[in-house]
Amino acid sequence: MSRPRSWWGWGWADRALDAEASRRLAARVAAFGLPLDGTLARVPDPAGLGLPEPRLTPPASLAELCRTDPLTRAAHTHGKAYRDVVRNLRGELDHAPDLVAYPRSEADLVALLDWAVADDVAVVPYGGGTSVVGGVECRDRSRPVLSIDLTGLSGVVEVDEISRAARIRAGTLGPELEDQLRPSGLTLRHFPQSFEFSTLGGWLATRAGGHFATGHTHIEDLVAAVRVVTPAGVAGSLRVPGSGAGPSPDRLWLGSEGTLGVITEAWVRVQSRPRFRAAAAVRFEEYADAVAATRDVVQSGLQPANCRLLDRLESMLGAGVRDGSCRLLLGFESADHPVDSALNRAVQLCRARGGHPDAPTREKEMRADAPDAVAEWRDTFVSAPYLRDALARLGAVVETFETACTWAGFDALHAAVIDAVAHAGIAINGSPALVTCRFTHVYPDGPAPYFTVYAAGRRGAEVAIWDQIKVAASEAIVANGGTITHHHAVGRDHRPWYDRQRPDPFALALRATKRALDPAGVLNPGVLVD
Structure with missing residues (x-):
């Protein structure tokens, strides 16, 4: 039996804190001036919430791809933001999709979109469902809603070890992606906090940022080519290291959040797995000094893999610091060469701003059987x-x-x-x-x-x-x-502020693109454009 995910909250169902652990957490938080009544809200059973009957029936040719059971529909109603969790706990599933479809191929996806356009069905592309900005919640109830779960389109299809690239299906979850690259000694090195539960397609559609603090931190920096299904046809871009042939077609889909098309696969740039690592934490009494030191490090050209500054309260609550100081966490890594010298120079820059480094983690060549430092960080961070x-x-x-x-x-x-x-x-x-x-x-x-x-x-x-x-x-x-x-x-x-942030001519172009690619307006209505 596969390990069940939580339908109402984050991650694995069996990792949710139980009553005793929650009681201890409440006591700890109360010490920081946040009183709680200690009452733990009950998690409802979706089967007892009385979800409305589905408003559409798929054609016989697509019926085996679709599910209507309450648990599946409830799990695809919201993302994983705080407001999503609270509404799930209250049983407020007013925006539950009518159907959830699981395509197994690009042909399945094309057929689902053709049906949605013909029957005026709103379509919400769904990867890992970790959105924290309402990206997978269709609030427009004027027509039936189909959630298309893309996790069936998964796997590393092809690896080009010579060019350091891999063709990967959009529904591939982070751990599966890395596991399938590992035999080649390669890695994508893209680790958002949602890594364990999010997909490559979701990262591309939202222009996700990974854990690493400098260099290629955004997924767009790692993309070589993209393939997308739209109501107007299928688009696939050329894989080359660079091109000056007009505006980049890849950039049209990155950050489009499922409103222009559904990403099915991408060629991404991969790299050798790191063998050398060095890290240190630097203590600062004054936050302004810590900010200045961080700026000095990043402007030095050293490109640390980690350059994470925690203010006093974040250091106390998130890192267990009890001396009232700030912490700058520095880390360097390489697949090719030792990195102690880079760490030493970064520490020198911090000392010049009044920083006091803890004893650094000594550089070592990572053995194949050594613990993965990123995995250790991930286990802590994702809790x-x-x-x-x-x-x-x-x-x-x-x-x-x-x-x-x-x-x-x-x-x-x-x-x-x-x-x-x-x-x-x-x-x-x-x-x-x-x-x-x-x-x-x-x-x-x-x-x-x-x-x-x-x-x-x-x-x-x-x-x-x-x-x-x-x-x-x-x-x-x-x-x-x-x-x-x-x-x-x-x-x-974020729509109210995004509409104010984007230039008006760009908004005109985006709306025109939406009309051209999705003339029926079925794709993720309410996201990016009306």
């Missing part, structure tokens, strides 16, 4: 959403948002966001919300700050509270020169 889910069941408001800005504009943006969220908390609950900040990615021209909010909730009002905080934070971000999202995508939740 955070399970804690978020437990806090949601306990009635707390805990969620994240992220952006990117210039180094010159960071101080003002950071101060504005912290102030806006704190005041939103006071207006809602009479006490400021706790806000932590870390840099997930850094570039020579600016950082990507990632904020986490902890606020008291009220039973039944959690979603409304979060929505107010989210609006306050988003307004502060765009007012201070930040993007509404660095790697979480637009979905439906």
Whole structure:
């Protein structure tokens, strides 16, 4: 029997915190000024929620691809954001799809889209379902909704070891992708927090960002060619290392979030698995010094694999730091050469800004049987959403948002966001919300700050509270020169600010493209364009 995923929350069903673990978590969080009543919300059974009857019946030729059982429909209703988890716990599945289809080939997908266009059925492409911005939730109920789960289109099809590229189907989950590249000694090296449960197609459709802090961090940096099915036909781009032949056809699909077409496979650039690694944590008493040191490192050209800055509160809550300092986590890796010298130079730059390094992890050549450092990090990092889910069941408001800005504009943006969220908390609950900040990615021209909010909730009002905080934070971000999202995508939740961020001529071109490729408007309505 396959390991079941949680239909209502993050990840594996058996990793959700039980009542005793949740009680201990509540006590720990209360020590930081976030009181909880200790009552754990019950997880409902989808079979007892009375989902409405499906409003459409597939043709006989496609019936075996479709499912209508309550659990499948419930699991494909929302993504995995805080507001999704809370609504699932309440049994609020008003936007459940009428059918869920599992195509096994590109021909199946073409047939499903042809049927949807002919019968005016809204189509939501669904990869791993880890969207945190409403990207897989069809809120337009004016017509039946078909969720197309692409995980049946999976696997590494072909590896070009000479050119360092691999052709991979869009429904391939992260662990499966890496497992199938491993015998060739290759890796994609793209590890978003959702790695275990998200797909290559989802990464491409949302322009996902991986764990590594510099260099090729966005999936678009790793794409060589893309194949897409649209209502207007199938598009496949040429695989070459570079081209000046007009605007890039690949870029049309990257970030399109299933509203222009459905990605079925891609050629991606892979690399040799790393053998050499070195890492260190650097302590800073002053946050401004830590920010300046991070900027120095990323502008030095050293390109660390990890350059993650944690502010005081993030260091305390996320890394167990008890001395009130900030932490800059540095890491270097290479498949070809030792990296101690790069780490040493980065540490020197930090010392010049008042940093105090912990003892570095000594460089070593990674043996085939040695523990994978990325896997060890992933095991720790991916546990955070399970804690978020437990806090949601306990009635707390805990969620994240992220952006990117210039180094010159960071101080003002950071101060504005912290102030806006704190005041939103006071207006809602009479006490400021706790806000932590870390840099997930850094570039020579600016950082990507990632904020986490902890606020008291009220039973039944959690979603409304979060929505107010989210609006306050988003307004502060765009007012201070930040993007509404660095790697979480637009979905439906970011539409108001995305519409303000994009230039008007580009909006005209995007709408025209939508009309040309999807004249019936069936693909993921409400995402990116109306």
